[in-house]
Amino acid sequence: MIFRQLFEPDSSTYTYLLGCRRTRQAVLIDPVLDTVHRDLEVLREEQLTLACTLDTHIHADHLSGAAKLKAITGCCIAYPEPEAPECADVRLRDGQVFDVGDVPIEAVFAPGHTSHHFCYVVDDGTHKLAFTGDVLLIDACGRTDFQSGDAAALYKSIHERLFTLPDETLVYPGHDYEGRFVSSIAQEKKRNPRLGGGKTLDEFVALMNALDLPYPRKIDFAVPGNRQCGQCPPDVPEQYRAPCDTHEQG
Ligand SMILES: [Fe+2]
Known part of the structure; x- marks a missing residue:
């Protein structure tokens, strides 16, 4: 498998490129409009x-690159079925395997950060890789206090869908704010300060409810834009408009 971990610094988002060596087909998980x-x-x-873009959820912190990539390359756009926007060409169901050439990508329903969030798990024959989006982050997890977030659902998703993967599974998160790149299921189980070391559901919910995080600065235009696969709505503030104003020649 061809694999590249790409970073968008304004929202600290990781985009992942997965490609098949034989067919030269690829997907981008969580592409960002700006990059x-x-x-x-x-x-x-x-x-x-590029065969397809694959979003983990409707993001609130950046505009997806899906619509722009489709306009330029003709790729398909895939979203989790529970909240797939009308513009999605592929609606992934829990447990469905999306093949990109010889690379099988398994869709794993993992609500809690939003009610429709999916993680993607890939077995490249040598390693298992979990693309955990905003569910499980390195030494952290996604917030649960906006959109359709639910701390108890997040705890359940992480324990039942991710911590049940083999310990050596590599964890590639949707964001990292401290320059870290990768973790493993074993490491997160052991030392994730919010969830690891046997933290109970009640401890986790209390901790999440006390985070008191700031209002996401792009949410008011990012969520409506991402319901259209990353089209810029007309009210994107001036300081964020640059990636919206580029006109494509194809
Ligand atoms: Fe998110």
């Missing part, structure tokens, strides 16, 4: 054709 051209350059470097 679409960087992603296209990486696809060119790797001589890959």
Whole structure:
């Protein structure tokens, strides 16, 4: 498998490129509008054709690159079925395996950060990789205090759908704010300060309810934009408009 971990610094988002060596088909998990051209350059470097974009959920902290990538490359757009926007070409169901050439990507329903969030698990023959989106982060987890977040549901998703994966499974999160790249299921089970070391559901819910996090600065335009696969709504504030105003020649 061809694998690249790509970063968008304004929202500290990781985008993942997974490609098949034999068919040269690829997917991008959680592409960001701001870095679409960087992603296209990486696809060119790797001589890959973008088959599909794969969002983990309707993001609140950035606009998805899905619509723009489809406009430029003709790729398909895949979303989790429970809240798939109308513009999605593929609606993934829990347990469904989405094949990109020889790379099988399993969709895993993991609500809690939002009610429709999916993680994606890939077995490349040597390693198991879990793309955990905003469910499980390194030494942290996604917030549960907006959109359709639910701390108890997040705890259940992590314990029942992620901590049941083999210990050596690599954890690739949707964000990291401290320059970390990868963890493992064993490491998160043992030392994640919110969930590891046998923290109970009640301890976790109390901790999440006490976080008192700031209002996400892009949520008011990112959520409506992402319900259209990352189209810019007309009310994107001036300081965030640059990636919306680029006109594409295809
Ligand atoms: Fe999110």
